[in-house]
Amino acid sequence: MDREKAPKRPVAEKGEHIIARHMVEDENLREEKNLVIDGVDVSGRWNTFILSRVDSDFDRSFFREIKKTVVGSRINRCWQCGMCTASCTVTPLYRRFNPRAYIYMMQLGNLREIKKYIDVAWRCVGCYKCSQKCPKQVNPAEMMEALALLIKKYFPEEVESKLKDDEKVKKIYDDMILGNGRLNLATLHTKSLREMGRGMELFSKVERDAIFKMIKDGRAFSVLMLGKSSGWSKSRKAIEKYLKNVEGMERIP
Amino acid sequence: MPEEILVIGGGPAGMNASVMLSEIGVNVTLVEKDSFLGGNPEKFKYKFLFPDLQPAENVIGELIKKTGNNSKVKVLLNSQISGFKQTGNKFDVAIKSPQGDENKIFNSVIVATGFEHFDPARDAKYSYQLFDDVIDIKDLEKMLGEGKFLRPSNGKPPRNVAFILCVGSRDRHVGNQYCSRVCCVVSVKQAIELKEHFPESDIFIFYMDIRTYGFFEDLYWEAMEKHDIQIVKGRVAEITSGPDNTVVCKGEDTLLRGPFEIPFDMVVLASGMEGGPQSLEMADKLGLEMDEHRFLKPRNITLSPFRSNIDGIFLAGACTGPKAISDAITEGAAAAMSAHIYAQKNP
Known part of the structure; x- marks a missing residue:
């Protein structure tokens, strides 16, 4: 019987003494370690607060901020028809990736909602199907860039923690493009897995089968033959210069 | 003998019907329950009209001027229809106004009682x-x-x-x-x-x-x-x-x-918008049909939206359903034409 008993928890779980705890979302709970209100120490049970679950403000300062950027300048045009999400390449893969909803959240300054989507919100692949089809010429594809900038500005820690792997892959990708002027998918794949600490997966059956298949149809050799683009060092300099400027332009004031 | 046509209601539809009829030489009596012409736009002092934000004065003011200063249009303000009887093809109407009560025979009638907010x-x-x-x-x-x-x-x-x-x-x-x-x-x-x-x-x-x-x-x-x-x-x-x-x-x-x-x-x-008590009152007095939305019911909503269920009585403006001022003005003209044709055919 003793073995079945749960081990004693060293720290209390968030809001565990709330009777209807299942009705409160984690992010709506606030607990301070040492809280003093009006000179009274309210540590312990009394310092659990449940945030309002109702939206009680439309923060338009946010909308104005987005509107000032080059990529987000048409945010005022959106009337939420959903053509962007309907035409999106990514939504069928990530249901939670919804450009229409993200634009709306930006319009209403609903950072609390946006925060829920930090992991997927910047999965836009930049195919521009949405921008091509948008009846109001909102340019949703670039609006997703505005969103990414905004998430980076307002939620730096979340981006840091939730998008750690993505940042690593991005660096490998950037280095590869800048270094060689070419994308070598095989290298990107192996390097990324290794960088994420999943190097062992390269020896799994799926990977082995894939490599065998590529050797068989000859693709493996063409991959190995991929070198630098000719005269790349000149292009590289120009691109680096351009990127420097873009970084300056994109920054939200 | 010139035709006599009764217009009930002095809003955009009623005023335009009166002006149109006067221009083809018809004698018009315009009965208005309020103390002014112009209907709701005048009552609530509409300032600029959609969609082009032109001053209401250009539209309502213009119609009031054309109606008020018109020798062919007899405007009776603060007035009521106190009796209504159909005699043959014509209408025997009793009008109660500050100028005194009068009974008059009209060739046709246009109802333009408008709406209430x-x-x-x-x-x-x-x-x-x-x-x-x-x-x-x-x-x-x-x-x-x-x-x-x-x-x-x-x-x-x-x-x-x-x-x-x-x-x-x-x-x-x-x-x-x-x-x-x-x-x-x-x-x-x-x-x-x-x-x-x-x-x-x-x-x-x-x-x-x-x-x-x-x-x-x-x-x-x-x-x-x-x-x-x-x-x-x-x-x-x-x-x-x-x-x-x-x-x-x-x-x-x-x-x-x-x-x-x-x-x-x-x-x-x-x-x-709502039909308002004035349309209900007219329906009672004139024997007009109401629809399920408490507006006056046109005979055929598509073919003749300005024709009532009674021959010789025509409808114009928001009394038949919510509509924009421009639509009311158009219907005023359409009802005027129909009322004139009816009067011509039934002398």
């Missing part, structure tokens, strides 16, 4: 009349006409304003299932006017559908694209008092699927 006080959820800062579009139209843009409660500029659409329309709860057609575009127009006056304030429109039909859509696009007016999808279920002398709109954002309770400095209710 829905009274939002009838729908308790909007707390109209409970809070000074909850007003409706007719109140705001009057305020804008008088050059008052400030909050009714404290005379300060509003920091944020909410427009709530479909008040008294598309709602079984108040008995009106129909769309009042013009409240969307009126709200959008007023939002633009407010925003032009207070560029710093934030304006939101709570909507279920935005029905700025036809070219009125241009005004809606302009409101969003030029004036940054924000539309929020969801109807407001409750208006309560909030902190710092605000009023709180409680509703659901149906796109985000979340409840909101947002404090506003001013809330404008886009109240719709």
Whole structure:
């Protein structure tokens, strides 16, 4: 019987003494370690607060901020028809990736909602199907860039923690493009897995089968033959210069 | 003997019918229950008209002038129809007016009794009349006409304003299932006017559908694209008092699927149109049919929207359903033509 008993928890779980705890979302709970209100120490049970679950403000300062950027300048045009999400390449893969909803959240300054989507919100692949089809010429594809900038500005820690792997892959990708002027998918794949600490997966059956298949149809050799683009060092300099400027332009004031 | 035609109601439709008839030499008697011509636009001092924001004076003022200074049109203000009888193809009408009672035979009759603004006080959820800062579009139209843009409660500029659409329309709860057609575009127009006056304030429109039909859509696009007016999808279920002398709109954002309770400095209710007691009264006296929406019923809604169920009695303007001023004016002309033809064919 003793073995079945749960081990004693060293720290209390968030809001565990709330009777209807299942009705409160984690992010709506606030607990301070040492809280003093009006000179009274309210540590312990009394310092659990449940945030309002109702939206009680439309923060338009946010909308104005987005509107000032080059990529987000048409945010005022959106009337939420959903053509962007309907035409999106990514939504069928990530249901939670919804450009229409993200634009709306930006319009209403609903950072609390946006925060829920930090992991997927910047999965836009930049195919521009949405921008091509948008009846109001909102340019949703670039609006997703505005969103990414905004998430980076307002939620730096979340981006840091939730998008750690993505940042690593991005660096490998950037280095590869800048270094060689070419994308070598095989290298990107192996390097990324290794960088994420999943190097062992390269020896799994799926990977082995894939490599065998590529050797068989000859693709493996063409991959190995991929070198630098000719005269790349000149292009590289120009691109680096351009990127420097873009970084300056994109920054939200 | 020249034709005699009776026009009941001195709004845009009635006035235009009278002017048109007078121009082809018909003698017109225009009976108006109020003490002025111009109907609701004049009563509530409409200042600028959608969609082009031209001064109402250009339209209503012009019609009043043409009707008032017209030797062919006998305008009877503060007047009532006290008796109505059909004799052969003609109509024997008793009119009660301050100039004395009279009985007159008319060749045909045009009914243009217009509409009444829905009274939002009838729908308790909007707390109209409970809070000074909850007003409706007719109140705001009057305020804008008088050059008052400030909050009714404290005379300060509003920091944020909410427009709530479909008040008294598309709602079984108040008995009106129909769309009042013009409240969307009126709200959008007023939002633009407010925003032009207070560029710093934030304006939101709570909507279920935005029905700025036809070219009125241009005004809606302009409101969003030029004036940054924000539309929020969801109807407001409750208006309560909030902190710092605000009023709180409680509703659901149906796109985000979340409840909101947002404090506003001013809330404008886009109240719709109703047939009003005057149309009911005319239906009783003249024997006209009413439809299920309590407007007068045209004989054939598509083929002859200006013809009533009785030969020789014609309908014009908002008494047959919610419509824009331009439509009322067009119908006035159509009814005038039909009334004239009837009089010609039935001398």
